[in-house]
Amino acid sequence: xxxxxxxxxxxxxxxxxxxxxxxxxxxxxxxxxxxxxxxxxxxxxxxxxxxxxxxxxxxxxxxxxxxxxxxxxxxxxxxxxxxxxxxxxxxxxxxxxxxxxxxxxxxxxxxxxxxxxxxxxxxxxxxxxxxxxxxxxxxxxxxxxxxxxxxxxxxxxxxxxxxxxxxxxxxxxxxxxxxxxxxxxxxxxxxxxxxxxxxxxxxxxxxxxxxxxxxxxxxxxxxxxxxxxxxxxxxxxxxxxxxxxxxxxxxxxxxxxxxxxxxxxxxxxxxxxxxxxxxxxxxxxxxxxxxxxxxxxxxxxxxxxxxxxxxxxxxxxxxxxxxxxxxxxxxxxxxxxxxxxxxxxxxxxxxxxxxxxxxxxxxxxxxxxxxxxxxxxxxxxxxxxxxxxxxxxxxxxxxxxxxxxxxxxxxxxxxxxxxxxxxxxxxxxxxxxxxxxxxxxxxxxxxxxxxxxxxxxxxxxxxxxxxxxxxxxxxxxxxxxxxxxxxxxxxxxxxxxxxxxxxxxxxxxxxxxxxxxxxxxxxxxxxxxxxxxxxxxxxxxxxxxxxxxxxxxxxxxxxxxxxxxxxxxxxxxxxxxxxxxxxxxxxxxxxxxxxxxxxxxxxxxxxxxxxxxxxxxxxxxxxxxxxxxxxxxxxxxxxxxxxxxxxx
Numbered sequence: 333x334x335x336x337x338x339x340x341x342x343x344x345x346x347x348x349x350x351x352x353x354x355x356x357x358x359x360x361x362x363x364x365x366x367x368x369x370x371x372x373x374x375x376x377x378x379x380x381x382x383x384x385x386x387x388x389x390x391x392x393x394x395x396x397x398x399x400x401x402x403x404x405x406x407x408x409x410x411x412x413x414x415x416x417x418x419x420x421x422x423x424x425x426x427x428x429x430x431x432x433x434x435x436x437x438x439x440x441x442x443x444x445x446x447x448x449x450x451x452x453x454x455x456x457x458x459x460x461x462x463x464x465x466x467x468x469x470x471x472x473x474x475x476x477x478x479x480x481x482x483x484x485x486x487x488x489x490x491x492x493x494x495x496x497x498x499x500x501x502x503x504x505x506x507x508x509x510x511x512x513x514x515x516x517x518x519x520x521x522x523x524x525x526x527x528x529x530x531x532x533x534x535x536x537x538x539x540x541x542x543x544x545x546x547x548x549x550x551x552x553x554x555x556x557x558x559x560x561x562x563x564x565x566x567x568x569x570x571x572x573x574x575x576x577x578x579x580x581x582x583x584x585x586x587x588x589x590x591x592x593x594x595x596x597x598x599x600x601x602x603x604x605x606x607x608x609x610x611x612x613x614x615x616x617x618x619x620x621x622x623x624x625x626x627x628x629x630x631x632x633x634x635x636x637x638x639x640x641x642x643x644x645x646x647x648x649x650x651x652x653x654x655x656x657x658x659x660x661x662x663x664x665x666x667x668x669x670x671x672x673x674x675x676x677x678x679x680x681x682x683x684x685x686x687x688x689x690x691x692x693x694x695x696x697x698x699x700x701x702x703x704x705x706x707x708x709x710x711x712x713x714x715x716x717x718x719x720x721x722x723x724x725x726x727x728x729x730x731x732x733x734x735x736x737x738x739x740x741x742x743x744x745x746x747x748x749x750x751x752x753x754x755x756x757x758x759x760x761x762x763x764x765x766x767x768x769x770x771x772x773x774x775x776x777x778x779x780x781x782x783x784x785x786x787x788x789x790x791x792x793x794x795x796x797x798x799x800x801x802x803x804x805x806x807x808x809x810x811x812x813x814x815x816x817x818x819x820x821x822x823x824x825x826x827x828x829x830x831x832x833x834x835x836x837x838x839x840x841x842x843x844x845x846x847x848x849x850x851x852x853x854x855x856x857x858x859x860x861x862x863x864x865x866x867x868x869x870x871x872x873x874x875x876x877x878x879x880x881x882x883x884x885x886x887x888x889x890x891x892x893x894x895x896x897x898x899x900x901x902x903x904x905x906x907x908x909x910x911x912x913x914x915x916x917x918x919x920x921x922x923x924x925x926x927x928x929x930x931x932x933x934x935x936x937x938x939x940x941x942x943x944x945x946x947x948x949x950x951x952x953x954x955x956x957x958x959x960x961x962x963x964x965x966x967x968x969x970x971x972x973x974x975x976x977x978x979x980x
Contacts, residue, residue: 340367345376349384356391364391382413386421393428401428410444419450423458430465432962433938439465452486456495463498472506493524497532509539530560534568546575558591566595573599582607582614598889598911601701605883610876613868616858617880621887623843623855628890630839631788631802633906637829638805639738640941641708641787641906644721647949650732653936654959665781665931668704668910671893672928676900683888683895685795692859701886702919703893704910704930708736708787710805711904715974718946729976730948732956740939741908742784780918781933785908791840791891794898802840803904804833844891855891859884908932942968947976 340348352367368391371384389404405428408421426441442465445458459481466475479502482495500515512535519532533555541549553568573588582603589600606617633641652664671679711717712735722731789803810829811822846854862880863869869880885892889911896905910930912918918930943956950971960968 340370345371345380345384349380349387352384352387352391356387356394359394361391361394364388378412379414379417382408382417382421386417386424389421389424389428393424398428398432415449416451416454419445419454419458423454423461426458426461430461434962435465435469447481456482456487456491460495460498463495463502467498467502467505472502475502476506489523490525490528493519493528493532497528497535500532500535504535504539509543512539526557526560527564530556530564530568534564537568537571541571541575550575563595566592570596570599573603577603580618582618597913597916601913602887605879605886609879609883610872613862613872613880616862616868617883617887619853619858620855620884623853623858624887624891626843627840627855628788630836630843631791631894633738633741633787633789634829634832635738635743637825637832638710640712640735641710642712642714642717642733642735642944643706643708644717644731644733646722646724647730647732647945647952648724649722650734650943651955653734654940654956663936666706666934666936667929667931668706668782668908670928671703671705674705676896678897680892682793682795682897683892686793686798686895687859689795689798690856690860692863700914701889702912702914702916702928703889704912705893705907706932708906708908709904710803710906711809712942713944713970713972713974715972715976716902718972718974718976722946724948727948729946731946732949732952733944733946733972734936735941735943737939737941740784740934740936741787779920779931781931782910782918783933785910785932787906787908788890788894790905790907791844791895792898792901793895798845799898800845801898801901802833802837803901803906805829806904855888940968942970945969945971947972947974 340351343351348367348370352364352371355361355364355367365388368384368388371381373381376384385404385407389401392398392401392404402425405421405425408418410418413421422441422444426438429435429438429441439462442458442462445455447455450458459478463475463478466472466478476499479495479499482492484492487495496515496518500512503509503515504512516532516536519529521529533552537549537552540546540552550572553572556565556568558565569588569591573585573592576582576588577585586600586603586607589596589603593600602621606614606621609617653666654663709717712733714733715729717733718729718731722733724730791800791802793800807826810826842854844855846857861868869877872880890909893909894907910918912930916930919928920930921928937959940960943960945953945956953969953971956969960966
């Protein structure tokens with residue numbers, strides 16, 4: 333343990349530098365800052381001063397004091413420092429700007445690092461970070477150029493493989509699949525860690541499948557072992573299972589899904605249950621499953637027009653999601669709560685009531701399955717929502733509306749994403765942005781988290797009249813969004829949006845509600861044929877009947893919790909869902925509060941577009957602005973102007 337033998341003002345600059353570095357290595361950041369900040373530029377040579385500023389920035393960064401870290405690293409000039417010290421300062425400076433979401437400044441800092449000045453490790457790290465930043469901005473050509481700057485002979489095989497992994501993703505997203513295949517094929521098992529190899533094989537299979545080569549895709553995905561990475565292995569097996577299921581080879585599909593059931597429970601269990609039913613109904617049950625998938629596709633949000641959705645919550649809950657209470661503690665994760673905890677007394681019952689009126693038997697409740705949801709709405713600033721949801725201490729209009737950007741959710745067209753995240757997305761094992769010589773606080777979460785989930789709109793149904801409609805944006809709020817943009821064609825955009833909604837309604841009607849379709853091409857018509865027309869169900873024994881009912885109920889679970897009573901139409905609700913078994917290790921319990929929930933992997937703060945405060949939460953405006961408004965003109969935190977009258 334470092335103990336100075338004399339006061340700072342009696343030490344030489346070199347002694348203070350050595351002391352500050354020792355304090356830093358011991359995690360005594362306040363003491364390190366005190367020692368290093370005492371070194372003045374005029375009393376030392378340029379090299380000593382730059383080392384002091386480099387260490388000072390690291391100590392500030394370790395305490396999340398980003399502005400001070402940036403100031404220290406920005407004081408290191410190219411002409412005064414040796415090339416390697418300057419390169420390290422720029423690497424760290426870029427990381428600090430990135431942490432502040434100042435992408436342009438981050439890119440500028442990393443671009444200042446030149447191959448001839450820095451050691452290969454520093455230069456490579458900068459190129460990784462630059463490539464990631466360009467990719468995040470959609471600048472794929474720049475990302476490709478940057479990652480191509482990382483040469484095999486200059487780095488270790490693992491680092492080169494990671495660069496190739498990222499490069500392949502950029503090629504694929506740029507519409508160059510052959511280049512992507514060539515790039516990922518350069519990654520060999522014997523040269524890299526198992527996870528990197530597995531990710532490359534997963535991506536290769538995705539491209540092969542997209543090019544209409546399912547057999548080559550299966551062969552590629554089969555190269556991935558469970559010991560490589562359990563999550564990647566599960567995704568590969570799920571993809572294999574989906575191909576076999578689409579072919580009608582349910583036995584092979586079941587086998588593959590079984591290998592992935594810890595991550596894709598619903599898909600495995602669905603095929604398993606179908607195969608356990610009498611052979612004479614298997615084709616019809618598969619038809620129900622296929623139509624359910626088509627309905628789910630139609631219920632996905634439209635990113636171009638529905639890029640933002642709101643989640644109403646308490647102000648105190650919002651702060652726990654956004655704020656670091658302590659410097660060594662991360663904000664809380666976003667939660668999906670059990671479906672049994674919702675306030676709607678008709679939750680999960682509306683669709684069953686509709687079936688009953690069609691002469692379809694009541695299905696049996698699935699007791700060994702748990703469904704978790706979180707609710708969102710297209711209504712960002714809504715008086716009724718403020719009255720009902722997010723109340724602090726039971727008082728009306730004290731909640732907040734957290735408006736999430738579309739990036740918070742999965743953007744994959746995979747209808748099964750609501751189970752465990754996208755199954756066919758291209759992923760890269762990007763090098764993590766890190767600071768030289770700094771430690772990283774590890775996440776000590778004991779339970780795994782769920783990945784990005786697909787956001788689905790609800791169906792509003794009146795079982796008595798059979799009228800139904802889809803959750804969608806309101807015309808008045810649509811026009812209000814475009815009022816600030818003089819060049820925006822609000823009318824034309826609305827007509828385009830309404831046309832897309834109409835297409836979705838038509839698809840849902842075709843695949844779910846068309847009970848007169850004689851081609852067994854909707855859920856309703858297939859159910860009708862099972863229970864009324866062909867009398868298949870009545871010809872089965874008691875055990876067979878139960879299996880059929882349980883299977884139908886399980887297949888329809890996602891729709892069961894996306895169909896709500898027409899009385900709630902005003903809420904225009906969307907949902908993310910997680911369906912699993914009751915012994916899933918992701919499930920968390922709070923017995924005292926009677927809570928059961930799972931936690932979402934994505935951080936909240938980077939995905940917040942704005943926050944609307946109800947009149948009763950206006951007192952928190954400045955506190956939220958500290959967290960969200962980086963500049964005076966950001967205006968991400970707004971107070972609702974709804975005419976609420978507090979009767980208390």
